[in-house]
Each structure stands twice: as C-alpha cells, then as structure tokens.
Amino acid sequence: MLIHRRRFLQVGSLASASLMLPKFLKAMEQGNFVPPGNKVLVVVQLSGGNDGLNTVVPYRNDIYYKLRPQLGIRRNDALALNDELGIHPALKTFKSLYDDGSLGVLNNVGYPNPDRSHFRSMDIWQSASDSKDYWGTGWLGRFLDAQCKGCDKPTQALEIDDTLSLALKGNDVKGLALTDPQRLYGASNDRYFRDLLAKQQHDDEHHNVDYLYKTMAETISSAGYIQQQFKTYKSKESYPNTELGKNMKTIAELIMTDINTSVYYVSHGSFDTHVGQQNQQQRLFSQLSDALAPFVADLKKNHRFEDVLVMTFSEFGRRVAQNASGGTDHGTANNMFLVGGGLKEKGILNDGPNLTDLKDGDLQFKVDFKSVYATLLKKWLGADDAAILQQSYEHLSFI
Amino acid sequence: MPVVPLQTQMQHLGWRAGFGEGLPEIRSWMKKRRKEVVRKVILGPSDAPSPIRVVDETDLPDYRRQRNMGAEERKMVQRLNTDGIKDLNVLWSHAMITSDHPLREKMALFWHGHFACRTQNVLFNQQLLDTIRRHGLGNFGTLLSEVSKSPAMLGFLNNQQNRKQRPNENFAREVMELFTLGRGNYTEKDVKESARAFTGWGYNDMGEFQFRKNVHDDGPKTILGKTGNYNGDDVINILLEQKQTAKFISGKIYRYFVHENGNEAHEHELAEKFYRSGYDLRALMEHIFMADWFYDDSIVGSRIKSPVELIVGLRRAVPMRFEQEEAMLVFQRVLGQTLFYPPNVAGWPGGRNWIDSSSLMFRLRVPQIILYSQEFNIRPKEITPEMGEGQNYKMTMQVNELLKKQYARRVNAQVDWQPYLDGFKEVKREELAESIAQSLLVRSKGIDRALLEKYSDASSRENYIKTVTIDVMSTPEYQMC
Numbered sequence: 001m002l003i004h005r006r007r008f009l010q011v012g013s014l015a016s017a018s019l020m021l022p023k024f025l026k027a028m029e030q031g032n033f034v035p036p037g038n039k040v041l042v043v044v045q046l047s048g049g050n051d052g053l054n055t056v057v058p059y060r061n062d063i064y065y066k067l068r069p070q071l072g073i074r075r076n077d078a079l080a081l082n083d084e085l086g087i088h089p090a091l092k093t094f095k096s097l098y099d100d101g102s103l104g105v106l107n108n109v110g111y112p113n114p115d116r117s118h119f120r121s122m123d124i125w126q127s128a129s130d131s132k133d134y135w136g137t138g139w140l141g142r143f144l145d146a147q148c149k150g151c152d153k154p155t156q157a158l159e160i161d162d163t164l165s166l167a168l169k170g171n172d173v174k175g176l177a178l179t180d181p182q183r184l185y186g187a188s189n190d191r192y193f194r195d196l197l198a199k200q201q202h203d204d205e206h207h208n209v210d211y212l213y214k215t216m217a218e219t220i221s222s223a224g225y226i227q228q229q230f231k232t233y234k235s236k237e238s239y240p241n242t243e244l245g246k247n248m249k250t251i252a253e254l255i256m257t258d259i260n261t262s263v264y265y266v267s268h269g270s271f272d273t274h275v276g277q278q279n280q281q282q283r284l285f286s287q288l289s290d291a292l293a294p295f296v297a298d299l300k301k302n303h304r305f306e307d308v309l310v311m312t313f314s315e316f317g318r319r320v321a322q323n324a325s326g327g328t329d330h331g332t333a334n335n336m337f338l339v340g341g342g343l344k345e346k347g348i349l350n351d352g353p354n355l356t357d358l359k360d361g362d363l364q365f366k367v368d369f370k371s372v373y374a375t376l377l378k379k380w381l382g383a384d385d386a387a388i389l390q391q392s393y394e395h396l397s398f399i
Numbered sequence: 400m401p402v403v404p405l406q407t408q409m410q411h412l413g414w415r416a417g418f419g420e421g422l423p424e425i426r427s428w429m430k431k432r433r434k435e436v437v438r439k440v441i442l443g444p445s446d447a448p449s450p451i452r453v454v455d456e457t458d459l460p461d462y463r464r465q466r467n468m469g470a471e472e473r474k475m476v477q478r479l480n481t482d483g484i485k486d487l488n489v490l491w492s493h494a495m496i497t498s499d500h501p502l503r504e505k506m507a508l509f510w511h512g513h514f515a516c517r518t519q520n521v522l523f524n525q526q527l528l529d530t531i532r533r534h535g536l537g538n539f540g541t542l543l544s545e546v547s548k549s550p551a552m553l554g555f556l557n558n559q560q561n562r563k564q565r566p567n568e569n570f571a572r573e574v575m576e577l578f579t580l581g582r583g584n585y586t587e588k589d590v591k592e593s594a595r596a597f598t599g600w601g602y603n604d605m606g607e608f609q610f611r612k613n614v615h616d617d618g619p620k621t622i623l624g625k626t627g628n629y630n631g632d633d634v635i636n637i638l639l640e641q642k643q644t645a646k647f648i649s650g651k652i653y654r655y656f657v658h659e660n661g662n663e664a665h666e667h668e669l670a671e672k673f674y675r676s677g678y679d680l681r682a683l684m685e686h687i688f689m690a691d692w693f694y695d696d697s698i699v700g701s702r703i704k705s706p707v708e709l710i711v712g713l714r715r716a717v718p719m720r721f722e723q724e725e726a727m728l729v730f731q732r733v734l735g736q737t738l739f740y741p742p743n744v745a746g747w748p749g750g751r752n753w754i755d756s757s758s759l760m761f762r763l764r765v766p767q768i769i770l771y772s773q774e775f776n777i778r779p780k781e782i783t784p785e786m787g788e789g790q791n792y793k794m795t796m797q798v799n800e801l802l803k804k805q806y807a808r809r810v811n812a813q814v815d816w817q818p819y820l821d822g823f824k825e826v827k828r829e830e831l832a833e834s835i836a837q838s839l840l841v842r843s844k845g846i847d848r849a850l851l852e853k854y855s856d857a858s859s860r861e862n863y864i865k866t867v868t869i870d871v872m873s874t875p876e877y878q879m880c
Binding site: 117119120123136164168196208215 | 700703748764847850853854873875
C-alpha cells in the first residue's frame with residue numbers, strides 16, 4: 001500500500017516536471033535524479049552560540065591550546081578528521097558520517113559586522129538581513145512566499161516546536177509549528193471552530209479578518225493533512241528519549257510519507273556556555289549525535305538519504321580564548337555541518353580557522369552564511385535565491 | 400465617507416485609545432458629545448501617572464562593586480534583576496487593566512515599541528518605563544531627550560563606549576533611523592558627525608546620566624547642513640527642527656492608532672499640526688480622536704490586537720485575578736510579545752506578523768484556558784452532550800499541562816463575573832447574544848447568532864451570558880479592534 005502510494009507520487013512529480021524536460025533529461029544522465037519536489041532540507045538550530053572551536057577542533061594548533069589551557073579538547077580525545085582537524089568526542093555520528101562521505105564541514109562562516117547579542121544575531125541568521133537591517137520576515141518564510149502563493153496547504157515548511165520562529169515567517173505565507181501531529185490535530189479539530197469557519201461571512205473591506213479566517217482554515221486543513229500523512233509511516237528505528245530525539249523521529253516519519261513538506265526546522269540547546277562548558281557541550285552533543293544516528297539509518301533504509309540535507313548552524317561562535325569560569329564568551333565566525341547522501345563535495349570544505357589572524361581576539365569570517373542559504377535555495381530547493389535573499393550571493397559547490 | 404453607528408464609534412475609541420471598555424462605560428460615553436469624551440475621559444488630566452516601582456536605587460547592590468563580585472553574589476543580583484523585570488511586567492499590565500486613563504498606558508505601550516530597548520538591569524527598565532509613561536502624552540522633544548539620556552538606552556545602544564578617540568556610531572544611528580527621521584533622511588556623514596557630538600554621553604555607577612567631558616569631542620561638526628561645536632543636546636534640537644521628524648513620528652502614530660496602511664492626506668495633516676504645535680502629543684492624539692475619518696468604516700475593526708492588547712482587553716472586560724500573576728508572561732511569551740523583551744531595536748513589527756497557525760490557534764483558546772481553568776458553575780461545554788468527545792477540554796488541559804511543564808505553574812483565575820453580568824441586567828433574554836457579541840466585538844456582523852445559541856449553556860441566564868461571552872471571545876473577530 002505504501003509503495004503504491006509512493007509510486008503514485010513520483011509519477012505525479014515527473015509529470016509536472018515534464019515541462020522542463022531538457023533539464024530533467026540532463027539530471028537523468030547524471031544518474032541521481034530525484035524529482036525536485038522531493039528534496040528535503042532539515043535545519044537544526046544550535047541555540048545559544050555553539051563553540052565551534054571545540055566542535056571542529058584544530059588539534060594541531062599550539063595557539064588553540066595556549067588560549068584554552070583547560071578547555072581545549074585534547075588531541076587524543078578528538079576524533080580525527082584530517083591532519084589538522086578533529087571532531088568533538090561526543091559527536092560520534094558525525095565522525096562516522098564523515099568517514100562515510102556524508103558530512104560536509106564548512107569553516108569560518110559568519111557575516112560582516114557581527115553582533116554579539118543572542119537575539120540580534122539570531123535575528124540576522126533567521127532573517128538573512130545585513131547586520132544593520134531589521135527584517136520582519138525569515139529566509140524560509142520568503143521561500144514560502146515565492147513557492148506557494150495560492151498553495152492550498154501551507155505545509156511546505158514545518159517547525160517542530162510550539163511556536164514559530166522568525167525564519168519561517170514570510171510576508172504572505174508562514175510555516176507551521178507543531179510538536180506532535182496528533183496534538184495539532186486535536187487542537188484544531190474543534191467543532192466550534194469548524195462551525196465558525198463554515199458560517200463565516202466574507203467581508204472584503206477588512207482584509208485582516210479574512211486573513212485570520214484563511215489562516216484558521218489552512219491550519220485546520222493542514223492539521224488534518226499532516227495527521228493523515230503521519231499515520232502512514234511508523235519508524236522502526238529506536239530514537240533516544242530526548243526532546244531532540246523525539247523531534248527528529250517526527251521529522252523522519254514525516255519525510256517517509258508523501259507529505260509535501262520540503263523544509264523542517266528544529267532547535268537544540270542551549271549552547272550558551274559561559275560557565276562549565278565542558279559538561280554542557282558534551283551533553284548537548286551526545287544528544288545531537290544520538291538523535292542523528294537513527295535518523296540517518298531511517299533515511300538510508302528507506303532510500304531517502306540522497307534527498308535529505310541536514311544543515312546545522314548557531315547564531316555565533318565563541319571567543320578563541322577561554323574565560324575564567326571554565327567557559328567561553330560570545331564570539332563571531334563559526335562552522336556549519338552539512339549532512340546528507342547527496343553532497344557533491346564532502347569532508348572539510350574549506351580551510352580551518354586561522355588563529356593567527358584574529359580580530360580583537362575573534363575569528364574572522366570567510367564565508368557569508370547567506371552564500372550557504374543561496375546555495376541551498378537555488379541548488380537544493382530550486383528557488384530564486386536572489387529574490388528571496390534580496391541580493392545575489394556566491395553559490396557554493398557542496399551540492 | 401461611511402461613518403459607523405454611535406455605539407461602534409465609542410467602542411472603537413475605547414479600543415484604540417486604550418484596551419476596550421465595558422458596556423456601562425460605552426453607554427455613558429454615548430450620552431456625551433465626542434469632544435467631551437475625548438477631552439475629559441480619553442485624554443484625562445495632564446498630571447503624571449503614579450510611578451510603577453519594584454526596586455529602590457538602594458535595593459540594588461553598589462554597581463561599583465559588581466566587577467568584583469563572587470559567583471554566588473553575581474547570581475543573586477541576576478535573580479534580583481530577572482524577578483524585578485517580571486514584577487515590572489505584571490504591575491504595568493495591571494496598570495493597563497485597571498487604569499482610568501488607559502490612553503496613557505496605550506501611549507506608553509506604543510513608545511515601548513518605538514524606543515525598543517533590552518536591558519537585564521531592572522532599575523534601568525524601571526526608569527525607562529517611568530519616562531515613557533510620564534511623557535508619553537506630553538511633549539515629544541522632552542520624551543526623546545529623556546529616553547536618549549536614560550542609562551537603559553545609552554547602555555543598549557553602546558553609547559557608553561562612544562568616546563572621542565574611538566567613536567561608536569550605534570546610538571547616533573538609531574536615534575536618527577528609528578527615533579526621529581527614519582531611514583533615507585540623513586547621510587552616513589550625518590551619523591558619523593552626530594556620533595561625535597554624542598561622545599561623552601553615558602551613565603555613572605549609580606545609574607544616573609552623566610556627561611563625561613574628558614571623552615567628549617568638542618570640535619566642530621556638520622550635521623544635516625548645520626555646523627557648530629555641537630553636543631548631544633544640540634543634535635536632538637537639530638533633529639526636532641527637521642520637519643521630517645514630525646512626519647516620521649506622526650506617521651508611525653497614525654499607522655499604530657488608526658490604520659496600518661497609512662493615508663497620505665491624513666498623515667500630512669497630522670504632521671503639519673504636530674510640527675506647528677512644537678511636538679505636542681496630547682494635541683496630536685486629540686486631533687486624531689476628533690477627526691471624522693477616524694470613525695470611518697474602513698478604519699474601525701481593521702487592526703489585529705497585539706498579544707498584550709488581547710490579554711489586557713480580556714481582563715479589562717471580565718475582572719479576574721490570577722493565582723500566579725506570572726501567567727501573564729506565559730501568554731505574552733507564547734503569543735510573541737513579552738514586555739521589556741522586544742525582538743530587536745525596531746520593536747514589534749505588529750499587524751499580520753502576530754499571526755501564524757500556532758499563535759492564532761492559541762489566541763482562539765486563550766479565553767477558554769483562562770476562564771475555564773477554575774469555574775464554579777460553568778461546565779466546560781465539551782462534556783455537554785451536544786459537544787461530543789470533549790476534545791476542547793482535553794486541549795485546554797493539554798495546553799495547561801504544557802505551560803505547567805514549561806513554567807511549573809497553572810493558570811488559575813479567580814474570575815469576578817458580577818460587574819460584567821451587571822452590564823447586561825437590562826438586556827432582554829432574546830437580545831442577549833447579540834448584545835454580548837456587539838459589546839465585545841468592535842464589528843459584530845460576522846458572528847452567527849444560531850451558532851452562539853448552539854454552543855451556549857442555557858441552563859441559567861448567568862451561564863448563558865458566560866458561555867456566549869467565552870465563545871465570542873474565541874473568534875477571529877475578537878482578535879480585531
């Protein structure tokens with residue numbers, strides 16, 4: 001039954017892709033064609049400012065150990081990636097993904113004139129604005145604006161949370177936040193609300209009331225749709241009983257259905273390790289690693305790993321030097337992980353951090369995060385990145 | 400220009416100039432002339448509101464010592480600040496709920512977004528709140544100057560680091576971009592030169608404004624075409640001389656208090672008047688509330704309530720006490736507007752930005768969450784036979800559970816229905832539903848009478864009023880004002 005349904009979906013996607021036949025044939029030649037509608041992006045937000053230097057560790061660098069006499073990850077503890085860089089010992093899954101050719105590490109990602117405030121810098125990352133601008137919409141929200149004007153079900157982007165992040169808010173279309181499809185369905189499937197909707201009188205002069213009713217109708221219909229899809233696949237993998245574990249399971253189970261979602265958004269934290277960083281980061285990384293392992297296994301078993309790309313980011317990295325409380329303070333440039341079976345370039349994608357070229361004790365960024373977004377929007381999600389980001393950024397070649 | 404019926408006009412005024420008014424108040428306004436209502440009731444006396452204070456300067460540890468504090472003491476201070484800001488939030492919300500002159504609180508709420516600021520220091524927050532409440536309906540020049548000299552803003556916008564040898568432009572830029580002129584009405588050079596003029600503005604260890612002469616750059620500067628050895632006060636005066644400042648502020652007020660889309664003709668009228676009056680906010684607001692266009696059909700009921708307006712309005716309509724007043728913060732958080740924590744220096748974007756699937760569904764459930772959480776004689780309607788499986792209640796409990804889990808407390812509201820019920824004493828039974836809907840909604844044409852009947856508890860007049868009220872409050876229309 002499930003197989004049948006999936007086949008049906010693929011036929012549908014191919015049929016609609018036939019308009020762009022030349023491109024489609026070209027993709028077929030390359031031998032890894034997947035209908036563009038099936039590509040999925042999973043954004044994992046590491047909230048609080050994750051310390052990138054103890055994530056991807058420059059374990060042959062004397063400056064690193066000099067500035068972090070207690071906090072530095074010892075050379076023997078780090079899981080070696082290459083001669084210069086190792087990965088935090090708790091990120092075992094990432095190490096095996098690296099060995100497997102399914103991990104990309106992008107170093108020195110940031111933006112000009114970095115802001116050290118959590119909420120401001122998170123704003124900048126989520127909205128993709130310059131640090132001097134204040135935008136009320138997010139980069140994925142504007143992706144929704146561009147992709148689904150007039151979509152009947154705004155389920156193209158889901159956040160696994162109780163409330164919706166700025167990243168998923170567009171001008172006209174917004175993503176949907178849920179922690180549990182069943183609960184969302186229960187909440188919206190209220191007879192009073194349904195009746196209210198049925199009796200609603202259109203009132204054209206007051207667009208805002210219409211907007212509320214439209215949002216309400218979409219929520220009710222989306223909740224039903226998600227619930228219906230969600231029922232069709234139950235994972236056999238065993239996910240850890242952590243919040244992130246549960247959320248990754250929900251995402252995996254949704255990915256394996258025929259749902260039209262192309263973006264999932266989930267947060268993990270808090271990485272704000274001013275004090276006692278070692279234990280806190282160790283714990284959070286273990287949770288991340290343990291949640292990702294069954295997720296990847298799930299995708300592989302279902303032959304979906306090539307179509308799914310996981311991206312991690314944090315609002316900033318931390319200062320190079322440790323502080324006096326066994327932690328680190330707010331810094332600037334940071335690394336990002338890219339995980340998936342469809343990576344064109346794997347492993348360490350660019351030079352590691354340059355600890356001899358600091359600015360006021362902070363790493364200098366080399367890659368604008370908006371370039372990463374532009375790449376994902378254009379090459380993975382097939383969208384007009386320049387319109388969504390309101391500027392053209394260089395495309396990277398990892399996909 | 401279609402003007403709405405008188406009762407709707409007064410309800411509209413009550414909402415835009417405050418947080419909504421109950422039926423008895425609206426009825427009393429209807430008997431007066433508009434001028435009288437606006438001048439005496441809405442604008443009210445011009446003396447300062449009583450300050451909201453949660454800390455005394457002496458309650459706080461000596462700031463000079465803060466650097467040398469141990470971990471324990473530092474933690475204690477942090478806690479003092481966090482709890483204090485919570486208390487400020489609760490007390491200010493209460494002022495909004497109970498005020499006899501809600502316009503003052505409404506203006507303060509507007510300025511709280513306009514002069515958006517985040518600081519972890521409770522005293523600084525308290526000072527800034529006091530400033531926007533005292534001058535929110537006074538003179539804009541005074542307000543601007545006081546806000547600009549507040550430790551909260553000086554700290555938030557890094558003017559403490561703005562020194563002659565190493566100017567920091569953040570403060571000067573935001574004063575121009577966000578507080579006065581708006582983007583595109585000044586040059587980068589103006590920002591640089593103004594930053595030089597603001598060098599030396601800071602605050603001392605006691606949380607008082609301080610001009611540090613030794614780090615001030617007293618050389619000549621050219622700002623917006625004028626040249627002189629300017630200081631910070633001069634910059635503020637130069638900015639106030641610019642008609643663009645009057646235009647920018649009155650335009651923002653128009654879009655907040657009248658219509659989010661703006662109106663060129665009306666805004667022009669306001670800007671001229673505002674500038675000529677020397678930035679008199681009271682006169683500006685009076686002009687708005689007196690204008691016929693303010694009561695136009697296209698304006699009334701077109702605004703989406705902010706989360707604070709929604710919750711305050713609900714509690715103003717039906718008096719209640721929360722067992723744990725911090726529950727207010729939970730609602731604010733879930734709905735996306737926590738007082739003292741604006742998203743960024745640009746404040747809350749408002750309008751449709753408040754609404755997404757989850758926030759809307761939660762908004763629609765707020766009246767149930769609050770009013771069913773502890774109820775004497777209303778049974779949650781879900782378990783009455785016509786409602787079926789009781790999902791409603793379950794969801795309410797689930798949300799409660801969620802909040803409890805997250806914040807370890809539950810919304811137990813002691814609701815005082817009596818004053819609200821009294822408002823409907825004279826209303827005939829068959830006219831009740833309509834009367835309730837009309838009084839709660841600025842525009843009521845959307846709610847179906849039969850629907851309200853279907854979901855009401857008709858076992859007693861009291862229960863009927865309560866259930867209809869909760870259901871009317873659980874509609875998209877109630878989100879509007």
